[in-house]
Amino acid sequence: MSEMDNAKKLVGEEAVKYIEDGMKVGLGSGSTVYWMIKKLGEYVEQGLDVTGVPTSQTTAQWAKEFGIPLTDFSELKQLDVTIDGADEVDENLHLIKGGGGALLREKIVASAAKELIIIVDRSKKVAHLGAFPLPVEVIPFGWEVTANNISTLGCVPKLRQKDGEVFISDNGNYILDCPFDKIPNPKTLHKELKSLVGVVETGLFVGMTDKVIVGEGDEVEVISKG
Numbered sequence: 576m577s578e579m580d581n582a583k584k585l586v587g588e589e590a591v592k593y594i595e596d597g598m599k600v601g602l603g604s605g606s607t608v609y610w611m612i613k614k615l616g617e618y619v620e621q622g623l624d625v626t627g628v629p630t631s632q633t634t635a636q637w638a639k640e641f642g643i644p645l646t647d648f649s650e651l652k653q654l655d656v657t658i659d660g661a662d663e664v665d666e667n668l669h670l671i672k673g674g675g676g677a678l679l680r681e682k683i684v685a686s687a688a689k690e691l692i693i694i695v696d697r698s699k700k701v702a703h704l705g706a707f708p709l710p711v712e713v714i715p716f717g718w719e720v721t722a723n724n725i726s727t728l729g730c731v732p733k734l735r736q737k738d739g740e741v742f743i744s745d746n747g748n749y750i751l752d753c754p755f756d757k758i759p760n761p762k763t764l765h766k767e768l769k770s771l772v773g774v775v776e777t778g779l780f781v782g783m784t785d786k787v788i789v790g791e792g793d794e795v796e797v798i799s800k801g
Protein backbone atom coordinates (compact mmCIF):
# COMPACT_ATOMS: atom_id res chain seq x y z
CA MET A 576 0.00 0.00 0.00
CA SER A 577 1.37 3.49 -0.89
CA GLU A 578 2.17 5.97 1.87
CA MET A 579 -0.82 8.08 0.81
CA ASP A 580 -3.20 5.12 0.88
CA ASN A 581 -1.83 4.17 4.28
CA ALA A 582 -2.59 7.70 5.55
CA LYS A 583 -6.13 7.49 4.12
CA LYS A 584 -6.68 4.18 5.91
CA LEU A 585 -5.27 5.60 9.14
CA VAL A 586 -7.56 8.65 9.22
CA GLY A 587 -10.56 6.64 8.01
CA GLU A 588 -10.17 4.24 10.90
CA GLU A 589 -9.42 7.06 13.36
CA ALA A 590 -12.66 8.85 12.45
CA VAL A 591 -14.77 5.91 13.60
CA LYS A 592 -13.72 6.73 17.19
CA TYR A 593 -15.98 9.79 16.97
CA ILE A 594 -19.06 7.67 16.29
CA GLU A 595 -21.04 6.71 19.38
CA ASP A 596 -23.77 4.18 20.00
CA GLY A 597 -27.15 5.32 18.70
CA MET A 598 -25.74 7.95 16.35
CA LYS A 599 -27.14 8.88 12.94
CA VAL A 600 -24.13 9.27 10.68
CA GLY A 601 -23.64 11.00 7.32
CA LEU A 602 -21.39 8.79 5.20
CA GLY A 603 -19.22 10.78 2.80
CA SER A 604 -17.72 9.60 -0.49
CA GLY A 605 -14.28 8.73 -1.80
CA SER A 606 -11.35 6.43 -1.19
CA THR A 607 -10.60 7.80 2.31
CA VAL A 608 -14.19 7.35 3.43
CA TYR A 609 -14.03 3.75 2.19
CA TRP A 610 -11.73 2.90 5.12
CA MET A 611 -14.06 4.61 7.58
CA ILE A 612 -17.03 2.60 6.31
CA LYS A 613 -15.08 -0.66 6.39
CA LYS A 614 -14.02 -0.09 10.02
CA LEU A 615 -17.50 1.09 11.00
CA GLY A 616 -18.83 -2.19 9.59
CA GLU A 617 -16.60 -4.06 12.05
CA TYR A 618 -17.99 -2.02 14.96
CA VAL A 619 -21.56 -2.67 13.78
CA GLU A 620 -20.83 -6.37 13.64
CA GLN A 621 -19.67 -6.13 17.27
CA GLY A 622 -22.98 -4.52 18.24
CA LEU A 623 -22.63 -0.76 17.67
CA ASP A 624 -26.05 0.68 16.86
CA VAL A 625 -25.71 3.28 14.09
CA THR A 626 -27.68 4.31 11.05
CA GLY A 627 -26.05 5.93 8.04
CA VAL A 628 -27.17 8.31 5.32
CA PRO A 629 -24.96 7.84 2.23
CA THR A 630 -23.78 10.68 -0.01
CA SER A 631 -23.45 8.59 -3.17
CA GLN A 632 -24.56 5.36 -4.75
CA THR A 633 -21.03 3.99 -4.35
CA THR A 634 -21.05 4.76 -0.63
CA ALA A 635 -24.46 3.11 -0.27
CA GLN A 636 -23.03 -0.03 -1.92
CA TRP A 637 -20.05 -0.06 0.44
CA ALA A 638 -22.30 0.45 3.47
CA LYS A 639 -24.48 -2.48 2.41
CA GLU A 640 -21.40 -4.62 1.82
CA PHE A 641 -20.10 -3.87 5.34
CA GLY A 642 -23.47 -4.29 7.04
CA ILE A 643 -24.21 -0.68 8.01
CA PRO A 644 -27.96 0.03 8.20
CA LEU A 645 -29.00 2.92 5.95
CA THR A 646 -31.81 5.42 6.02
CA ASP A 647 -32.69 8.67 4.23
CA PHE A 648 -34.13 12.11 4.91
CA SER A 649 -37.70 10.83 4.73
CA GLU A 650 -36.96 9.16 8.08
CA LEU A 651 -34.87 11.86 9.82
CA LYS A 652 -33.94 15.50 9.41
CA GLN A 653 -30.78 15.76 11.48
CA LEU A 654 -27.59 13.73 11.77
CA ASP A 655 -25.23 13.58 14.73
CA VAL A 656 -22.09 13.62 12.64
CA THR A 657 -21.00 13.49 9.02
CA ILE A 658 -17.60 12.09 8.11
CA ASP A 659 -16.28 12.89 4.65
CA GLY A 660 -13.11 13.37 2.63
CA ALA A 661 -11.97 16.47 0.73
CA ASP A 662 -9.80 17.47 -2.20
CA GLU A 663 -8.33 20.54 -0.48
CA VAL A 664 -8.47 21.95 3.05
CA ASP A 665 -7.20 25.45 3.81
CA GLU A 666 -6.07 26.99 7.10
CA ASN A 667 -9.61 28.20 7.87
CA LEU A 668 -10.93 24.65 7.30
CA HIS A 669 -12.70 25.76 4.12
CA LEU A 670 -12.80 22.95 1.56
CA ILE A 671 -12.86 22.04 -2.09
CA LYS A 672 -14.87 18.86 -2.58
CA GLY A 673 -16.39 17.03 -5.51
CA GLY A 674 -13.38 15.26 -7.00
CA GLY A 675 -15.58 12.18 -7.04
CA GLY A 676 -18.59 14.14 -8.29
CA ALA A 677 -20.74 13.73 -5.17
CA LEU A 678 -20.55 17.35 -3.99
CA LEU A 679 -24.27 18.15 -4.00
CA ARG A 680 -25.35 15.22 -1.84
CA GLU A 681 -22.22 15.67 0.27
CA LYS A 682 -23.18 19.27 0.98
CA ILE A 683 -26.79 18.39 1.84
CA VAL A 684 -25.66 15.60 4.18
CA ALA A 685 -22.97 17.82 5.75
CA SER A 686 -25.48 20.63 6.31
CA ALA A 687 -27.83 18.22 8.11
CA ALA A 688 -25.17 17.18 10.63
CA LYS A 689 -24.43 18.68 14.05
CA GLU A 690 -20.75 18.05 13.38
CA LEU A 691 -18.74 17.74 10.16
CA ILE A 692 -15.49 15.79 10.42
CA ILE A 693 -13.18 15.80 7.39
CA ILE A 694 -10.59 13.08 6.87
CA VAL A 695 -7.61 13.69 4.57
CA ASP A 696 -4.04 12.71 3.92
CA ARG A 697 -1.41 15.46 4.26
CA SER A 698 -1.36 16.23 0.51
CA LYS A 699 -4.83 17.82 0.79
CA LYS A 700 -3.72 20.56 3.22
CA VAL A 701 -3.09 23.81 1.34
CA ALA A 702 -2.39 27.47 2.16
CA HIS A 703 -4.98 28.66 -0.42
CA LEU A 704 -7.75 26.78 -2.16
CA GLY A 705 -7.72 26.56 -5.94
CA ALA A 706 -4.84 24.42 -7.22
CA PHE A 707 -7.43 21.62 -7.45
CA PRO A 708 -9.94 22.57 -10.20
CA LEU A 709 -13.18 23.52 -8.48
CA PRO A 710 -16.03 21.09 -9.30
CA VAL A 711 -19.30 22.87 -10.08
CA GLU A 712 -22.47 20.83 -10.64
CA VAL A 713 -24.64 22.24 -13.44
CA ILE A 714 -27.89 21.42 -15.20
CA PRO A 715 -27.14 19.57 -18.48
CA PHE A 716 -29.46 21.80 -20.54
CA GLY A 717 -27.45 24.74 -21.87
CA TRP A 718 -24.33 23.75 -19.94
CA GLU A 719 -22.30 25.57 -22.61
CA VAL A 720 -24.00 28.85 -21.65
CA THR A 721 -23.45 28.18 -17.95
CA ALA A 722 -19.78 27.35 -18.62
CA ASN A 723 -19.39 30.58 -20.58
CA ASN A 724 -20.90 32.58 -17.72
CA ILE A 725 -18.62 30.84 -15.21
CA SER A 726 -15.60 31.71 -17.37
CA THR A 727 -16.23 35.43 -16.75
CA LEU A 728 -15.27 34.74 -13.11
CA GLY A 729 -11.71 33.85 -14.14
CA CYS A 730 -11.36 30.24 -15.28
CA VAL A 731 -11.85 28.01 -18.30
CA PRO A 732 -14.37 25.36 -17.18
CA LYS A 733 -13.92 21.83 -18.48
CA LEU A 734 -16.83 19.43 -18.83
CA ARG A 735 -15.97 16.33 -16.78
CA GLN A 736 -15.61 13.08 -18.72
CA LYS A 737 -15.26 9.54 -17.45
CA ASP A 738 -14.25 6.56 -19.60
CA GLY A 739 -14.70 8.67 -22.74
CA GLU A 740 -18.27 9.71 -21.83
CA VAL A 741 -19.69 12.81 -20.19
CA PHE A 742 -19.72 12.20 -16.43
CA ILE A 743 -23.26 12.23 -15.00
CA SER A 744 -23.69 12.89 -11.28
CA ASP A 745 -26.00 10.77 -9.08
CA ASN A 746 -28.48 13.63 -9.55
CA GLY A 747 -28.39 13.44 -13.36
CA ASN A 748 -26.33 16.62 -13.73
CA TYR A 749 -22.98 17.53 -15.31
CA ILE A 750 -19.82 18.61 -13.50
CA LEU A 751 -17.68 21.49 -14.75
CA ASP A 752 -14.12 21.41 -13.39
CA CYS A 753 -13.04 25.02 -12.96
CA PRO A 754 -9.31 25.75 -12.62
CA PHE A 755 -9.23 29.06 -10.74
CA ASP A 756 -5.62 28.42 -9.68
CA LYS A 757 -6.00 30.51 -6.51
CA ILE A 758 -9.25 31.33 -4.71
CA PRO A 759 -8.55 34.29 -2.38
CA ASN A 760 -12.14 34.55 -1.14
CA PRO A 761 -14.00 31.21 -1.26
CA LYS A 762 -17.21 32.63 0.22
CA THR A 763 -17.50 35.35 -2.43
CA LEU A 764 -16.69 33.00 -5.29
CA HIS A 765 -19.25 30.48 -4.03
CA LYS A 766 -21.92 33.21 -3.93
CA GLU A 767 -21.02 34.48 -7.41
CA LEU A 768 -21.18 30.98 -8.88
CA LYS A 769 -24.48 30.18 -7.15
CA SER A 770 -26.03 33.33 -8.60
CA LEU A 771 -25.52 32.03 -12.16
CA VAL A 772 -28.47 30.32 -13.80
CA GLY A 773 -27.75 26.65 -14.44
CA VAL A 774 -25.41 26.25 -11.48
CA VAL A 775 -26.80 23.71 -9.01
CA GLU A 776 -24.00 23.66 -6.41
CA THR A 777 -20.31 24.35 -6.00
CA GLY A 778 -17.62 22.23 -4.39
CA LEU A 779 -16.68 25.08 -2.03
CA PHE A 780 -17.58 24.15 1.55
CA VAL A 781 -17.14 27.39 3.47
CA GLY A 782 -17.44 27.55 7.26
CA MET A 783 -18.97 24.08 7.50
CA THR A 784 -16.11 21.99 8.92
CA ASP A 785 -15.79 21.37 12.66
CA LYS A 786 -12.78 19.07 12.67
CA VAL A 787 -10.15 17.86 10.24
CA ILE A 788 -8.24 14.64 10.81
CA VAL A 789 -4.99 14.69 8.82
CA GLY A 790 -2.82 11.65 8.24
CA GLU A 791 0.86 11.66 7.37
CA GLY A 792 2.91 8.49 7.60
CA ASP A 793 1.79 6.84 10.83
CA GLU A 794 0.88 10.15 12.48
CA VAL A 795 -2.58 11.62 12.91
CA GLU A 796 -3.21 15.33 13.53
CA VAL A 797 -6.64 16.57 14.63
CA ILE A 798 -7.41 20.23 13.84
CA SER A 799 -10.55 21.69 15.40
CA LYS A 800 -12.40 24.81 14.31
CA GLY A 801 -10.80 27.63 16.25
Ligand SMILES: O=C(CO)[C@H](O)[C@H](O)COP(=O)(O)O
Pocket residue numbers: 603604605606607608659660661662671672673674675676677678681
Ligand atom coordinates in the same frame (compact mmCIF):
# COMPACT_ATOMS: atom_id res chain seq x y z
O1 LIG B 1 -15.47 15.19 -2.47
C1 LIG B 1 -15.32 14.01 -2.69
C2 LIG B 1 -16.17 13.26 -3.64
O2 LIG B 1 -17.10 14.08 -4.28
C3 LIG B 1 -14.26 13.26 -1.97
O3 LIG B 1 -14.47 13.39 -0.61
C4 LIG B 1 -12.95 13.83 -2.36
O4 LIG B 1 -12.81 13.75 -3.77
C5 LIG B 1 -11.80 13.07 -1.69
O5 LIG B 1 -11.70 11.78 -2.21
P1 LIG B 1 -10.55 10.78 -1.78
O6 LIG B 1 -10.79 10.44 -0.34
O7 LIG B 1 -10.75 9.60 -2.73
O8 LIG B 1 -9.22 11.46 -2.01
